[in-house]
Amino acid sequence: MKKVGIAILGLGVVGGGTYRILTKNREFYQRTQEVDLVVESVLEPDAAKLKALGVAPEEIASNIAEVVCNPDVNIIVECIGGTEVAREYVLAALNVGKTVVTSNKELYCKYSHELERAAKRQNAGLYYEASCVGGVPIIRTLLDGVQSNRIESMMGIINGTTNYILTKMSESGAAYEDVLKEAQALGYAEADPDVDVEGYDAAYKLSILASLAFHTKVPFTKVFREGITGISPEDIENGKSLGYRMKLLAIGKQTHEGIEVRVHPAFVRKDHPLASVGGSFNAIFLSGDSVGDVMLYGKGAGEFPTGSAIVSDIIYAATHSENKYSPFKNTATADKGVRFVSDFRSAYYMRLTVTDRTGVLSKIAAVFGKNNISILEMIQRGCEEDEKATIVIVTHETHEAAIRNAVSKLNASDIAKVESILRVAL
Ligand code: HSE
Numbered sequence: 001m002k003k004v005g006i007a008i009l010g011l012g013v014v015g016g017g018t019y020r021i022l023t024k025n026r027e028f029y030q031r032t033q034e035v036d037l038v039v040e041s042v043l044e045p046d047a048a049k050l051k052a053l054g055v056a057p058e059e060i061a062s063n064i065a066e067v068v069c070n071p072d073v074n075i076i077v078e079c080i081g082g083t084e085v086a087r088e089y090v091l092a093a094l095n096v097g098k099t100v101v102t103s104n105k106e107l108y109c110k111y112s113h114e115l116e117r118a119a120k121r122q123n124a125g126l127y128y129e130a131s132c133v134g135g136v137p138i139i140r141t142l143l144d145g146v147q148s149n150r151i152e153s154m155m156g157i158i159n160g161t162t163n164y165i166l167t168k169m170s171e172s173g174a175a176y177e178d179v180l181k182e183a184q185a186l187g188y189a190e191a192d193p194d195v196d197v198e199g200y201d202a203a204y205k206l207s208i209l210a211s212l213a214f215h216t217k218v219p220f221t222k223v224f225r226e227g228i229t230g231i232s233p234e235d236i237e238n239g240k241s242l243g244y245r246m247k248l249l250a251i252g253k254q255t256h257e258g259i260e261v262r263v264h265p266a267f268v269r270k271d272h273p274l275a276s277v278g279g280s281f282n283a284i285f286l287s288g289d290s291v292g293d294v295m296l297y298g299k300g301a302g303e304f305p306t307g308s309a310i311v312s313d314i315i316y317a318a319t320h321s322e323n324k325y326s327p328f329k330n331t332a333t334a335d336k337g338v339r340f341v342s343d344f345r346s347a348y349y350m351r352l353t354v355t356d357r358t359g360v361l362s363k364i365a366a367v368f369g370k371n372n373i374s375i376l377e378m379i380q381r382g383c384e385e386d387e388k389a390t391i392v393i394v395t396h397e398t399h400e401a402a403i404r405n406a407v408s409k410l411n412a413s414d415i416a417k418v419e420s421i422l423r424v425a426l
Pocket of ligand 1 (some may be wrong): 129133134158159160161162186190196201300301302359
């Protein structure tokens with residue numbers, strides 16, 4: 001039976017899960033995959049982590065050179081995170097022809113061109129299923145499941161931490177700050193909470209997934225990004241009463257005007273399949289020209305779900321003689337001539353405070369009319385004491401630029417103050 005030696009760099013949550021899966025399932029893979037996957041080497045400075053996993057002393061490497069020069073190591077798994085040490089170690093591995101499996105979305109998103117060039121030069125494999133949506137096999141699906149299609153759009157919940165926070169806020173009315181602490185305690189939040197809550201994590205993943213789906217480099221810098229820190233329980237409640245659920249969405253579309261890629265909070269109708277994706281679960285909804293709609297759902301983070309994606313990549317690499325590279329020209333920047341849409345179209349939810357007097361509604365309607373924005377539905381709640389009222393408006397689809405213009409006109413007037421503006425994925 002073919003024996004394949006594995007090295008794991010970093011035994012944190014994901015590296016530890018990978019180690020456990022490989023150890024637990026070794027015989028299962030011998031039987032079902034006809035390959036013997038053996039952990040030959042680990043690089044982890046924290047003795048407590050090594051002890052917790054019961055790593056044998058002969059498996060422990062003291063530096064990266066020892067790992068990459070080990071003739072028994074065929075595949076190196078990078079679970080360090082970040083882009084400095086990880087990039088140096090991954091390049092060191094690829095430069096000597098070792099296949100690399102990584103879970104590092106920031107690294108792959110920012111440096112895939114450089115890493116892939118090194119891999120191709122040495123005919124080494126470079127696999128990154130675990131970088132996007134953890135245990136959900138979205139990369140394999142795009143490469144090997146729906147590649148017969150022109151992908152028209154993708155819409156997903158691809159960050160577990162923010163989905164957990166928004167689900168909790170929606171279920172219990174809790175404030176954002178309180179729920180963030182809970183999410184961090186559960187262990188799938190990034191070390192720097194801004195990476196999750198400001199949408200960077202989802203934007204890294206969307207950059208990778210959109211590049212694969214649309215067969216052209218979609219740089220991270222082209223992804224429109226807005227986080228969830230400004231979402232109030234009041235807006236979540238208003239949305240609920242109108243039949244919506246709040247989600248941090250990652251949206252990619254191939255349109256006549258160009259590629260549209262955006263990450264932002266948005267209301268989805270409660271009967272949309274993504275509305276019922278709760279807690280830390282992730283899901284991604286693809287539309288292809290032949291297959292129609294496909295939805296994948298599962299855990300996007302955690303030691304075993306992410307370890308599952310890593311080990312699946314290891315098995316793929318160990319059982320295929322040809323390496324698979326990106327199905328697009330992998331460059332540092334977008335290809336010449338590829339257009340990206342900045343003035344995208346969406347429906348919008350707007351909450352305004354107004355002075356409750358005659359003619360206010362018609363003035364608001366006039367601002368909407370001038371900007372060619374059509375109203376889909378509206379609620380008004382008055383308050384007798386201070387003659388103020390809250391108005392909630394949901395619009396039909398319109399251009400982002402039109403809504404921004406309407407917001408600045410309303411805020412500059414003496415009739416209304418726009419308290420919040422959120423997109424609605426109708
Ligand atoms: N922090 C990420 C999340 C982990 O919450 O989804 C997986 O990328």
